[in-house]
Amino acid sequence: MLLTVFLVNVWKGIIEFKRYFFNSISFVATILIFFYLIFFGLKAVGGGTPNFGDTLDGIIVGYFMWLMFITSFQGVSWGIIEEAQRGTLEQVFASPVPFEFQLFSRIVGDLLLNIAFVVPLMYFAAFTTGRTLGFNLVTLLYLLLIGVLSALGVGMMIGGVALIFKRISSFVEMLTFGSMAFTMIDPGNSILLRSMPMAQASFMMRQMAQHGATIGDFKMFDHVILWGVSAIYMGLGVIVFRFFEHRAMLKGTLNQY
Amino acid sequence: MxxxxxxxxxxxxxxxxxxxxxxxxxxxxxxxxxxxxxxxxxxxxxxxxxxxxxxxxxxxxxxxxxxxxxxxxxxxxxxxxxxxxxxxxxxxxxxxxxxxxxxxxxxxxxxxxxxxxxxxxxxxxxxxxxxxxxxxxxxxxxxxxxxxxxxxxxxxxxxxxxxxxxxxxxxxxxxxxxxxxxxxxxxxxxxxxxxxxxxxxxxxxxxxxxxxxxxxxxxxxxxKSKLMRLFSARSYRIKLVTNNSFDLEAFKEFEPRDPAISNGVMEFSVDLSEPRKFFGFVERLKSFGVEVESIEQETVNFEKIFMKLVEQTEERSLVT
Missing domain, CATH: 3.40.50.300 (P-loop containing nucleotide triphosphate hydrolases)
Structure with a gap:
């Protein structure tokens, strides 16, 4: 029964991706144009600086990790907001299968689509800008899958809040741009910066892309931070979502937009 | 079950x-x-x-x-x-x-x-x-x-x-x-x-x-059928042959509704669910000595029943 729920949610994600194909294409074009602007702008400003090549590689990785972050967290939060606006949210809630599981299935489906979409784009962007990024499939998937959990946790928190406080789109937009800071800036040894969602995954991804690091090359401390941060955000996401879900069911505001 | x-x-x-x-x-x-x-x-x-x-x-x-x-x-x-x-x-x-x-x-x-x-x-x-x-x-x-x-x-x-x-x-x-x-x-x-x-x-x-x-x-x-029966059984359309000076106030206690006068015939509707009320109404007609042209049971649609029941509760809630 749960397998059916899981598969049908993944299937819906694929259908919507196909149906919004032209939207997706224009989204890709915007992403690339925006990327080239940042890339060539920075290159023009700091091109003569020693080791600037490393910075450029870092920017490529950071940019696409940011993209992964926003598509993941927005996928969850906008997903809930849109469904509430359309009127389908209550229909999904009225299913005998708990909404959390429906959400989980959708997240996994969207995640697979996002990975299939963002990773090739990242290597394409590097190729067209004349950079070569290190590539290790296992490390890449490991970092993306674990790292993105924190983004999904953030998405669940926002989605939950949206069930009660309906006007949060400006906050989502603020977070979209604000999150550039913690995915693109090198956190160094600051625990605080590394504990930002996806910051640690971005940091490790840069190590992989720039220096060819693989899973085994990272310190245990790095792995602990990666897992710990993701677990905390995901856990908080579930708790916050459940809290607001319960509040919405008490107030009867699941579909009120 | x-x-x-x-x-x-x-x-x-x-x-x-x-x-x-x-x-x-x-x-x-x-x-x-x-x-x-x-x-x-x-x-x-x-x-x-x-x-x-x-x-x-x-x-x-x-x-x-x-x-x-x-x-x-x-x-x-x-x-x-x-x-x-x-x-x-x-x-x-x-x-x-x-x-x-x-x-x-x-x-x-x-x-x-x-x-x-x-x-x-x-x-x-x-x-x-x-x-x-x-x-x-x-x-x-x-x-x-x-x-x-x-x-x-x-x-x-x-x-x-x-x-x-x-x-x-x-x-x-x-x-x-x-x-x-x-x-x-x-x-x-x-x-x-x-x-x-x-x-x-x-x-x-x-x-x-x-x-x-x-x-x-x-x-x-x-x-629904019971409600329909109940309401259609008690609603009557009364037609009286009368001069224009006839005052409907005389039937106030029976709560007449939808009154109309044409060609010396006055018509209105009343709800007479209980037999006592029905006979009381007939007695009142007799005491005024008006000529009855017809008394017909009204066909009631569900909308009327709904409105009536809701109005009754509204009136009750106003009283309390």
Whole structure:
């Protein structure tokens, strides 16, 4: 029964991706144009600086990790907001299968689509800008899958809040741009910066892309931070979502937009 | 057997600005038996939607119990919701960027029921939607969208189907077609339907029992035919041959309504449910010595009954 729920949610994600194909294409074009602007702008400003090549590689990785972050967290939060606006949210809630599981299935489906979409784009962007990024499939998937959990946790928190406080789109937009800071800036040894969602995954991804690091090359401390941060955000996401879900069911505001 | 049982349901809300507590649903109880079409009626703000959403597990009530096929919606949510499917906001319950067949497959899937395309097409065929099966929902007419939403609910194959305003926004032809369809669902598929609507034609034509709510309370829960009989038995149209100076005030205690005078004939309607009242009325006619042209039992439609019952509770609540 749960397998059916899981598969049908993944299937819906694929259908919507196909149906919004032209939207997706224009989204890709915007992403690339925006990327080239940042890339060539920075290159023009700091091109003569020693080791600037490393910075450029870092920017490529950071940019696409940011993209992964926003598509993941927005996928969850906008997903809930849109469904509430359309009127389908209550229909999904009225299913005998708990909404959390429906959400989980959708997240996994969207995640697979996002990975299939963002990773090739990242290597394409590097190729067209004349950079070569290190590539290790296992490390890449490991970092993306674990790292993105924190983004999904953030998405669940926002989605939950949206069930009660309906006007949060400006906050989502603020977070979209604000999150550039913690995915693109090198956190160094600051625990605080590394504990930002996806910051640690971005940091490790840069190590992989720039220096060819693989899973085994990272310190245990790095792995602990990666897992710990993701677990905390995901856990908080579930708790916050459940809290607001319960509040919405008490107030009867699941579909009120 | 009671398929759905609501007992002492209470739900209060606090108004955001004033902090005033509103009792949206005030201790209502009713039961729905297998195979019936049960209509839950009431003016806007009566508490119908809150009741319906509580039945679907979308609102947590303050107190009371709701059991579907013996399972408590709050305590055994999954088991209870397996037996009910709902069309809550008509065409808004569908994914507009998906086709009817995809909607059926998806909504069955999220309930854990695997639906093959062939089966989904068969259901759409029953609804006369086979030709539209692969068209996006937003390209369909309102009536077709509404039918698709009902087809989705029916595809879940639950014992109870809950329909909130199924004819809202439909033109006359589509509404008539939908009524036939709902009757067929009950007759051929043995389903039980809980209906919430303002469409009194729909109620009159298809409901077996009706419950009317006002101000969160249940004011009546009765077989529709019984209500119709009761009201049609007591409503009379009186025609009196009289001069124009005749004063209707003389019949004030019988609450005459819809008066009209033409060609020396005065007519009005009165409700004379009890025999005592009927004979009293005849006595009054006699004492005035007016010539009676006719006394006819009125044909009452359900809309009149509904209005009368709601007005009565409004008057009572004004008095208290």
């Amino acid at each position: 009671d398929l759905l049982k609501v007992e002492n349901l209470i739900k209060t809300y606090k108004k955001r600005k004033s902090g005033e507590v509103v009792r949206a649903v005030d201790g209502i109880s009713f039961r729905i038996e297998k195979g019936e079409i049960f209509a839950l009626l009431g003016p806007n703000g009566a508490g119908k939607t809150t009741t319906i959403k509580a039945i679907c597990g979308l609102i947590i009530p303050d107190s009371g119990t709701i059991k579907i096929n013996g399972y408590d919606v709050l305590k055994q949510r999954s088991k209870a919701l397996k037996h009910i499917s709902a069309v809550l906001e008509g065409n808004r319950n569908l994914y507009w960027r998906m086709t009817p067949v995809e909607n059926i497959i998806y909504f069955c899937g999220i309930r854990g029921k695997r639906m093959r395309k062939k089966e989904a097409l068969k259901i759409l065929e029953e609804f006369g939607l086979l030709e539209k099966a692969d068209q996006l929902v937003h390209q369909l007419s309102r009536g077709m969208q509404q039918k698709t939403a009902i087809a989705v609910a029916l595809a879940a194959d639950t014992d109870v189907i809950l329909l909130d305003e199924p004819t809202l926004g439909l033109d006359v032809t589509a509404a008539v077609e939908l009524r036939k369809l709902l009757r067929r669902i009950v007759k051929e598929k043995g389903k039980t339907i809980l209906l919430s609507t303002h469409d009194m034609n729909l109620v009159e034509e298809i409901a077996d029992r009706v419950a009317i709510m006002n101000h969160g309370k249940l004011i009546v829960c009765e077989e």
